[in-house]
Amino acid sequence: MKLATFRGGVHPDDGKSLAKDCPIQVLLPGNELVFPLSQHIGAPAVPVVKKKDTVLMGQRIAEAGGFVSANIVSSVSGVVKNIEPRLTVSGVKVNSIIIENDGNYTPVEGLGAKRDLDSMSKQEILTAVKDAGIVGLGGAGFPTHVKLSPKDPDAIDYIIVNGAECEPYLTADYRLMIEQPEKLVGGLKAMLKLFDNAKGVIAIENNKPDAIASVQKAAAGEERIEVRPLKTKYPQGAERNLIFAVTGRKINSTKLPADAGCIVDNVDTVVSTYMAVAESTPLMRRIFTATGEGIEKPANYEVKIGMSFAEIAEASGGLKEGTTKIIAGGPMMGMAMSSLDVPVGKTNSALLALLKDEAAEYEETACINCGRCVDVCPSRLVPKMMMDAAERFDKESFIALNGMECYECGSCTYACPAKRPLTQGFKQMRQAVMADRRKKK
Amino acid sequence: MSITGIIFTIIVVGMVGLVVGFLLVTASEKFKVEVDEKVTAVREQLPGNNCGACGFPGCDGMAAAIASGQAPVNGCPVGGAPVAEKIGKIMGVEAGETVKMVAYVRCSGDCQHAKDKSEYYGIKDCRAAAAIPGKGAKACTYGCMGFGTCVKECQFDAIHVINGVAVVDRTKCKACGKCVAACPNGLIEMIPDKAHYVVSCRSQDKGKAVKDACSAGCIGCTACTRVCESDAIHMNGNVAEIDQTKCTGCGKCAEKCPVKIIHAR
Incomplete structure (x- = not known):
């Protein structure tokens, strides 16, 4: 039988051999855990604990703030240190519940x-x-x-x-x-x-x-x-x-x-x-890969949600010298980070550290109209024209070219011989258009 | 081809030209649109940049608005006092006092002062950079990103990105306000040209966060508000702001500022 697939797409080097054979290890967090109130699509969660409250492992600390929203559960037992804005993976500061871990992992009743x-x-x-x-x-x-x-x-x-x-x-x-x-x-x-x-x-x-x-x-x-x-x-x-x-x-x-x-x-x-x-166990942990040529000992972990990327990097032997890029997620769709001092949210599946060679930086050159981006686009868009609109910050043209159908997979950027920052541009345009739409509502 | 053919052609074309010309002249007289003389006279005095800073569609729109009394005679920010005076004469009213305004970029986080948190790949446009969290390469999310969207907007070559920060050339700025609208961080504001002191930061971060990101940032210590004798400087959130109508230019705030971000002009 022919294998099921789709049209377009690319075949990047998969790099999976680094962490493929590492069994999942349970990793315990340090003293401080950070739970951003926005770890999901939709309305931010609303805290149900106050500063200095004692919480148990598995206890709900924030409630869904709307229909499309989700509860947040503490993954450790301890004391609420504060509720304040903290830097998250995306680079924006989000109001977060900070919990000081008492190290006992006392569960709530019925966990x-x-x-x-x-x-x-x-x-x-x-x-x-x-x-x-x-x-x-x-x-x-x-x-x-x-x-x-x-x-x-x-x-x-x-x-x-x-x-x-x-x-x-x-x-x-x-x-x-x-x-x-x-x-x-x-x-x-x-x-x-x-x-x-x-x-x-x-x-x-x-x-x-x-x-x-x-x-x-x-x-x-x-x-x-x-x-x-x-x-x-x-x-x-x-x-x-x-x-x-x-x-x-x-x-x-x-x-x-x-x-x-x-x-x-x-x-x-x-x-x-x-x-x-x-098993009556709420979402307190996730499986997480720490990998890339820049990680000393690539590994797969079961981490507690709320622990910091820095702790995971440390558990993996730290970053190698010459690491030039750290990414939350994979190389195609992940987000480059400016700091490791950010908490692991529900949606963060990996820490990827790349050395200079892998994160090769290219000078952008002029588009030669080769059409490779069109060939690989799984959404059947014309990234070349969308990028021309993006460079002018022309939102109307971008929408007219169906730019909002792009889901930022990065295939076009991978295929582009002129090394244009296509996906980056689309991401920005999409964010700008979505911000406009939110304002209109 | 004979010479008569050429002459005949010239005569025919010449006659057609004359007839058409006559028709056009009659038509333009007969179907003339009545224009107020004042509109034409006012229009002649306006600079003709069609920049739209007055809020009307180009200089023609502005001239019509002034003539019909919808706009003040000193409504053209580009022309300033001299133009206002001339238009005032045409309209027979006093021009009133026009304060020359200039644009000012409230950020001094240039490459030496502001720290970078990352490298930026993407569209070289501030509006696009502002759409993503973290806003550009600089650690400060309030400051000038330096991609020069304001530079592209300026028709008068009065704003340039120098050392990573947009700087307005006061002599060239016509106060059209296009850069003010273009800056996604809202960093550019209009101030009187003769303003004595300006606060060159807009960061709403707390003191420590500001210090971590930039050595030319307002840390919100409020020292300037306490030292001001004319009640002209106040805190707007975590950043000091000068009320230019009250500022006497004594300079005490600039002297007191521990991070030296209140600049004399």
Whole structure:
């Protein structure tokens, strides 16, 4: 059978061999944990604790501030030091709850209590997911309980677990699929319980044969679950491409996956859902890869949400001399950071440190109209013309060229022989246009 | 071709020209649009940059507005006092006092003073840089990003990015205000040309954060507000601001400022 895929895309060096074989280690945080109130798409959460309050591990410290929003749970026990703006991964200061860790990890009552999935009702599952503060852990941070309550649940016929992990260097999802496939399948079963007509598809790129085998083994005998290998190509894991590869349905920025009858969730999100539903454990940890040529000992960790990137770098032996670029996330879509003193949020899956060679800096030259950006664009846009509009800061033209359909995968920038900062420009234009739209509302 | 052919052609073309010319003259007289003499006279006095700083669509729009009394006679910021006086004569009113204004960039975080937190890749345009969190390469998110969007807007070649910060050339600035609108950080403001002292920072960060980012930033110590005898300097959040209408130019604030960001002009 021909492997499922999409049109366009690129084949960057995957760099996964660095951390691929490192088993997930549990990493404990230092004294201070920072919980930004905005770790998800939507309204910021509202704190429910005050300065000097004592909190326990698993206790809710902030409540969803709207319909599209999520709770935040303390991942340690200790005392609330302050609520103040702190620098986050994106480079902006966000109001955050600072908790001083007492090192005891005293759990709240009922944390970790086993529940029988089969005897739970739909509403109980949804409430468990909502209370746990689970959001899309792949990077977008869309609150999962909102995703799981579409207008018409009967119209959903696919729940796709995104195990593509097409982003180079990252191995967190890969390790999770190898080490905890039964939790993944369990989480998917919990989600399938919500949608009677749906079929579960675990989609994995075919450069991870051992992950495919491991998940296949765990899902053996499950009638409603299928493991689907995908062609290895970036950005295979982008939601729209994944839906197209699995179902052949097309969506654009005006539609949600639910409009095409699909729900797409990252591997770690599904595992967290399992933990929230079956083990009464809210989202307090995530799987995290520290990798890149600039990291002394690349590794995969289970980290506590709220601990700092600097602590993770330290646990990995620190940064090598000559590291020129540190990125939160992968090299294609991750965000370059100016400081390591930022907390790990729910959506941060990796710390990538690159040496001078990997982060090669190029002089931008003039566009030669070769059209490679057009060839690789998975959204079938014309990045060259969008960039011309972006350079003039011409928002109308940018929108007219369907610039808002871009999801900043970075393929065009990777392919551009003139080294134009295409994705960077689109990101800026999109932010500017979205800011305008927010103002208008 | 014979010589008669050439002559015949010249006569025919000449006649057509005369007939058409006559028609055009009659038409322009007959269908003339009545224009107020004042509008024409005022229009002649206006500088003709069509910069739009007055708020009307170009100099023609402004002339019509002045003639119909919708705009004050000194409404053209580019022309200033001399133009206002001439227009005042035409309109038969007193021009009143026009204060010459100039644009001023409230940031002095140049390459020596402001620290960089990162390298910037992307569109070299302040509006685009302001759209992303962190705003450009400098550690300060309030300061001049130095990509020169204001420079591109200026029709009078009066603003330039020097050493990483936009600087207004007072002699060339016509106070049209285009740079004020262009700056995404809202750093440029109009001040009277004869203002004595200016605060060259707009950072709303707290003192320590400012110090970490830039050695030419207002740390919000409020020393200047305490030393001012004419009640002209006040805190706006974490940054000092001078009320130019009250400032007497004694210079005590500049003397007292520990970070030396109150500059004499």
